[in-house]
Amino acid sequence: MSKRTNNRHRVATICRRATGLPHHICHRWAGEGLITRTQPVPDAARAAQRAFEAHVVLVLADRLRHEQAGGALLGFTRAEPTSEGLVLTVHPAMADRVVSELLPRLDTRYGGLRGVPGLRLVGGPGRWSLSGLVDDTCIRLVHPDPTWMPTLPGDQADTAYVWRRSPRRPEGIETESPHASWGEARDWLISRLLRRSSLVNEAGAAHGWANTYTHGSRGVVIEWCCAMGSAQMAERLVRSGLTAVPPGWTGDQDPEAGNWTRYGKLQLGEALVTVRQAPCAEQPMRALRGGVR
Incomplete structure (x- = not known):
């Protein structure tokens, strides 16, 4: 060879x-x-697309947490990334939940917009897409069942579904909170995480789930127990180009960032992805789900 x-x-x-x-x-x-x-792994060429993908990750990491199925930590089993866009294969047991969490809605009890501002589900069986109304962004969804029709939440007293009452135009509150303002480094890093869904899922291989959450809009934490070590996962993510300095990068980069990899801290500018192991929580989690009596 x-x-x-x-x-x-x-x-x-x-x-x-x-x-x-x-x-x-x-x-x-x-x-x-x-x-x-x-x-x-190909990056998204457009800044708006990277911002859109990053916001999808941050919403799902916070909302799914340790309730995933089949080790699909963000709800996806495969990614087909290109510079123009992204195609994601959804886990069949999580597909409805993923779409429901991403669609924008107003919390009328506590206030605030949930989901991804400006995101709408468009298309039909075999051709569903998550489409951004504000900036012409898109993620195409593939489901193992080509006839899949998402089951979306019905009306609730404390929720106003923005996507339902304004399906083709963004409402004012959606344009007031553009995900593009989150920062160049965060968009690069966290968009890349979504494009590496299969590798990320290895953290959930032992029990089918892992604890995921965010530090505001700065970054994502993935915490698991019985899979590969955190240093090994961090090394594989780095090898996949997760923290590579993008072409034309103008942001600051901590010269010591590479030294934090062994501790599972992956940085690009001010953005951070943390991968780490924790004590095994299989029995407590099974009890929480009603699996142990």
């Missing part, structure tokens, strides 16, 4: 593990120069 072919194979292997795509697709991308050793 030539050195060039061997390099393509290594890049394709990293891409396959990160995204869940077949090896032959990743190998073809490597041959075409779409992925490289420094960036084995």
Whole structure:
């Protein structure tokens, strides 16, 4: 095997593990120069798309927490990332929940907008997409059942469903809280996390779930017990290009950021993804779900 072919194979292997795509697709991308050793998973080219994807992650990480199924920590089993957009395969047991959490709604009891501002579910069976009304962004959804019709929440006394009463135009409160204002570093880093769904899911391989949450809009925490070590997960995420400095990057980067990898802290500018192990909580969680009496 030539050195060039061997390099393509290594890049394709990293891409396959990160995204869940077949090896032959990743190998073809490597041959075409779409992925490289420094960036084995394609980034979103547009800033608005990166912001949209990042907001999707932050909402799902906070809302799903340790209630995932089948190890799909953000609700997705595979990612097909390109510079133009993103296709995500939803876990069938979580598909309805994922869509429901992402659709924007007003909490009339405690105040505030929940979900992703400006996001709408569009299309139909076999061609569903999460579409951003504000900035022409999109994530296409693939379900194992091509006839899947999402079951969405009905009316509730303390919730006003923005997406239902204004399906084609963003309401004022949605344009007042644009996810594009979160910061360049956070959008790059957390968008990349979504595009590495298959690798992220390895943290939930032992029990089918992990604890996920956010530190405001700055970053994401993934906490698990009985899978690979945190240093190993961090190393694989770094190898997949998660913290690679983007082309044309103008932000600050902590020169010591690489030293924190061994502790599961992955930084890009002021943005942070933390991956860490915790004591095994399988029995308490099963009890919480009614699995132990």
